[in-house]
Amino acid sequence: MSTTEAANYLRAQSILDGRTLNAWHGYAVQHLADGRVIGDLGIWLPSAPENAPDIGFQFHPAYHGRGYAREAVEAFLTHTFTTLTPPRVTATCASANMASQALMKRLGMRLVEATPEDIQYDVTRVQWLTHVAAQ
Numbered sequence: 001m002s003t004t005e006a007a008n009y010l011r012a013q014s015i016l017d018g019r020t021l022n023a024w025h026g027y028a029v030q031h032l033a034d035g036r037v038i039g040d041l042g043i044w045l046p047s048a049p050e051n052a053p054d055i056g057f058q059f060h061p062a063y064h065g066r067g068y069a070r071e072a073v074e075a076f077l078t079h080t081f082t083t084l085t086p087p088r089v090t091a092t093c094a095s096a097n098m099a100s101q102a103l104m105k106r107l108g109m110r111l112v113e114a115t116p117e118d119i120q121y122d123v124t125r126v127q128w129l130t131h132v133a134a135q
């Protein structure tokens, strides 16, 4: 992505209503102690009610393996389930992406479907809020 494309993306995201359907809603993850943006996460809100919203995330390699992704995605799922109240949220990654799958399992997400290319996990609103309440 060029600098201009990045600026356009950020501008579009900054004015996007958080409930807009058929749209990607992206958020930066900032490290509180050093102020750096260390990753981003977001959610695709589908227009078809039978399709679940799908989350995605990526973190800078210098900040991998330190629990930041888990902390951020946990907070994001709680925010999503309490504000948008979808019955279910999915997350999809390449079948070879063991780090992403480890994170989904660590979050308590369930395996839905696996192909040689992709793997999908999900969690329901009831499961997530029960999981949070038990912590």
Ligand SMILES: CC(C)(COP(=O)(O)OP(=O)(O)OC[C@H]1O[C@@H](n2cnc3c(N)ncnc32)[C@H](O)[C@@H]1OP(=O)(O)O)[C@@H](O)C(=O)NCCC(=O)NCCS
Residues within 6 Å of the ligand: 055, 056, 057, 058, 059, 060, 063, 064, 065, 066, 067, 068, 069, 070, 071, 092, 093, 094, 097, 098, 099, 100, 102, 103, 106
């Ligand atoms: C996926 C990604 C966000 C995970 O980040 P991370 O920094 O490893 O996540 P965390 O440090 O919060 O670790 C989460 C859990 O996964 C485990 N884990 C992480 N990488 C692992 C790996 N390669 N193998 C096994 N377990 C792994 C951690 O040990 C941790 O479990 P624990 O809490 O029981 O110790 C990161 O690898 C990334 O940005 N990858 C590139 C982008 C990407 O693939 N995004 C997903 C596509 S949707």
